[in-house]
Amino acid sequence: MEDFKRTERLTALTQILVDNPYTLFPLRGFTERFQVAKSTLSEDVSIIKSVFKRLNLGRVETVTGVAGGIRYIPYIKEDEEKEMLTQIASELSRGERILPGGFIYMTDLIFSADIAWRVGKIFASKFIDKRPDYIITIETKGIPIAMMTARAFNVPLVTIRRNTRVTEGSVVTINYVSGSSGKIQTMSLSRRALPEGSKVVFIDDFMKAGGTAKGVLELMKEFKVEVAGVGVLVETAHPGDKLIDDYLSLLLLEKVDERNKKVVIRPSHQA
Amino acid sequence: MEDFKRTERLTALTQILVDNPYTLFPLRGFTERFQVAKSTLSEDVSIIKSVFKRLNLGRVETVTGVAGGIRYIPYIKEDEEKEMLTQIASELSRGERILPGGFIYMTDLIFSADIAWRVGKIFASKFIDKRPDYIITIETKGIPIAMMTARAFNVPLVTIRRNTRVTEGSVVTINYVSGSSGKIQTMSLSRRALPEGSKVVFIDDFMKAGGTAKGVLELMKEFKVEVAGVGVLVETAHPGDKLIDDYLSLLLLEKVDERNKKVVIRPSHQA
Structure with a gap:
């Protein structure tokens, strides 16, 4: 194995950490790969930590112990969050997004990989102390932001289906009442999708x-x-008055005025 | 703005590039942010390029001209691709994945953010010369890998629905015949989802x-x-004999033997 300069090690380490959010990398892997002493690598890690902190690029965390290592946590601070949400709200408030019935067209935004990743990072930052084993969502439009939240936590995404499919094996199905339409609906999930005793965070695009x-x-x-x-x-x-008490929303849709083509939407926790 | 050492600039630059695949960053933004001359920044970029190349961490590309800049392309080389696909094939070939009817349970794998990102990077590498404006898919199980392909290209994902929704506005709906079951099915897409003349790549999880x-x-x-x-x-x-001629598959499912709980699946382009 050839020699690596500090500049080269820092570049490689940063790429590996950032491309694999929340993945724990044992230090030994890097000392062997770059042929350096542990103390040298620790100095590299300190530089990365301090630069990330100084420029709000997320966090790098050292986990000590035998199963320890370092990992990158794509953390978003509140001021940056507010800026991102204000931008999304402003895009969503464009009058031409109003659909018949007072709905808003937001599919293009939530299926943008860039926006989904930002939203995923925000959710991961909000729920960072929950340390979920899985992120769950329900098809279809919640999937991109839930997927990106799962990526930020490096945990699997589990998607509840509205219809049963043969490719899911045996499933658990429940009926529920849609709160806004009063209609009976169905949701189902493969028996093998979630082990008993797991901890999950549920992510969705919209709540009425x-x-x-x-x-x-x-x-x-x-x-x-x-x-x-x-x-x-x-x-x-x-x-x-929602049917559940404990939830977090990022944006609050206050009003859709079809006649005057006006939408009022803003970050939920704005002062 | 304070001073940044080269080690610090390289760390920050790498984080920003890797966290935003295929996004073009004008050099001027960085020279201003780090208060350095263009020549100094160019040296930084050369180091990143050479380290990424040496360690197969993807490519960094310089786009010249007024609207130019640098961007990170999460490129996967063929040997690495083969290794990833062999791993996925080996996981999919476990006998307990066989479902009644000879189907294979693969939902957990394709909804793993880590695996979806690997697959997305492989598709993006395969279709790199196509330079699509959009990635398209059809709900539901194709969404994660299509989303990650869209992320690798930094283009929007457009998802065709099987049912029409009020939140999509006016839609175009077609009927088609499922090749394996012979049943008539429906797919629809919002009129506003794709502008005329766009170039797209279609990504899906499974083709029979x-x-x-x-x-x-x-x-x-x-x-x-x-x-x-x-x-x-x-x-x-x-x-x-498939109903379309021109497509690329990553894995080939050769046989599902329900009785002996045996699955034969391998990378498609293996010698």
């Missing part, structure tokens, strides 16, 4: 009355799984 | 007879969009 989220909580009881958090990108201001 | 892919090609004709490539993670060996 909260019927879907309530259904997901019920379904998780069947799996004996703990739901440690619920995060939605957009919640509607009305109804103010 | 190719009926879905054929349907997607028809739907794209309605949008006057060019399909520059079709990529599937797994194709089945039977039927050997």
Whole structure:
């Protein structure tokens, strides 16, 4: 193995850490790869930590012990979060997004890989202390932001289906009542998707009355799984009384005025 | 703005590039941020390029001209690709994945953010010369790998729905025949999802007879969009004669023996 200069090691280390969020890399792997002493590598890691901190590029964390190592946590601070959410809100408030029935077209935004990754990083930062084993979502539009939240945590994504498929094996199905339409709906999940006793965070794109989220909580009881958090990108201001109590929304949709083509949407926790 | 040492600049530059694949960053942004001359920054970029190349960490590309800059391309080389695909094939060939009817349970793998990102990087490397404006897929299981392909290209993902939703606005719907079951099915896409004249690559998780892919090609004709490539993670060996000619598969599912719990699956382009 050839020699690496510090500049080269830092470049390689940063690439590996950032390309693999929340993945724990034992230091030994790097000391062997770069043929350096542990103390030299520790100095490299200190430089990365301090630069990331200084420029708000996320966190690098050292985990001590036999199973220890270093990992990159794509953490977003509150001021940056607010800036990102204000931008998304401003894009969503464009009048031409209003659809018949007072809905808003947001598919293009939430399926943008760049925006989904930003939203995923925000959710991961919000739920960082929950340390979920899985991120769960329900098809279809929640998948991109839930996928990116899962990437930020380096945990698997589990997607609840609205219809049963042969490719899922045996499934658990529940019926639930949509809070806004009052219709009976179905959701199902493969028996093998979640082990008992797991801890999950549920991520979705939209919450109106909260019927879907309530259904997901019920379904998780069947799996004996703990739901440690619920995060939605957009919640509607009305109804103010949702079917579940404990959730976090990033954006609040206050009003859609079809006649005057006006949408009022803003970051949920704005002063 | 304070001073940055070369080690610090390299760390920050690498983080920013790798966290934003295929995003073009004008050099001026960095010379201003780090308060350095263009020649100094060019040396930094040379170091990053050479380290990435030496360790197979992807490519950094300089785009010249007024609208130029640098960008990170998460390129996967063939030997690394083969290793990744062999690993996925080996995981998929476990007997307990066999479901009634000879299907294979692969949902957990394709919804793993880590695996989806690897697969997305492979597709992006395979289709790198196509330079798509959009990645398209059809719900549900293709979404994670298609999303990650879109991330690697820094282009939006467009997801064709199987059912029409009010939140999509006016849609174009077509009927198509599933190649394996012979059933009539429906797919639809919002009118505003794709501008005429765009170039897209279609990514999906599975291809049996190719009926879905054929349907997607028809739907794209309605949008006057060019399909520059079709990529599937797994194709089945039977039927050997697919309904579309031009596609790329990463894995070939040769046989599912329900009785003896044996699955034969391998990288498609293995010698």
